[in-house]
Amino acid sequence: MPSELERAMESFIQVFHRYSSTEGSSGTLSRRELKTLMETELSTFLKSQKDPGAVDRMMRDLDTNGDGEVNFEEFVALVVGLSVACEQCYQLAKLGKK
Incomplete structure (x- = not known):
C-alpha cells in the first residue's frame, strides 16, 4: 500500500x-x-493574483528551455515554489497562534 x-x-x-x-x-x-x-487546480492561488498577466509571466519563467511549452521538470519548479511559499505561510500562521 502506497504511503x-x-x-x-x-x-x-x-x-x-x-x-x-x-x-x-x-x-x-x-x-x-x-x-x-492553474484555473482548475490552483484557483485560490490565481484569485490572489491581482495581475491578469500572471499566467503569461509564469509561463515565461517556467519555460527554462525556451520552447514555448512547460515540461514536467519545469512544472515541478512551479509546484515546489508554491509549496515553499505555502509552508512559509503555514509557519507564520503557526507562530501567530502561540
Whole structure:
C-alpha cells in the first residue's frame, strides 16, 4: 500500500498528464493547458493574483528551455515554489497562534 507521500506524488503526476494531454505534445503543457490547469487546480492561488498577466509571466519563467511549452521538470519548479511559499505561510500562521 502506497504511503501518503507516494499517493501525493502519484496525484501530482496524474494532474500534470491530465492537462498536458489535451493538445499538442502529451509530455508538455502549452500556455492554454497551463492556464486551464492553474484555473482548475490552483484557483485560490490565481484569485490572489491581482495581475491578469500572471499566467503569461509564469509561463515565461517556467519555460527554462525556451520552447514555448512547460515540461514536467519545469512544472515541478512551479509546484515546489508554491509549496515553499505555502509552508512559509503555514509557519507564520503557526507562530501567530502561540
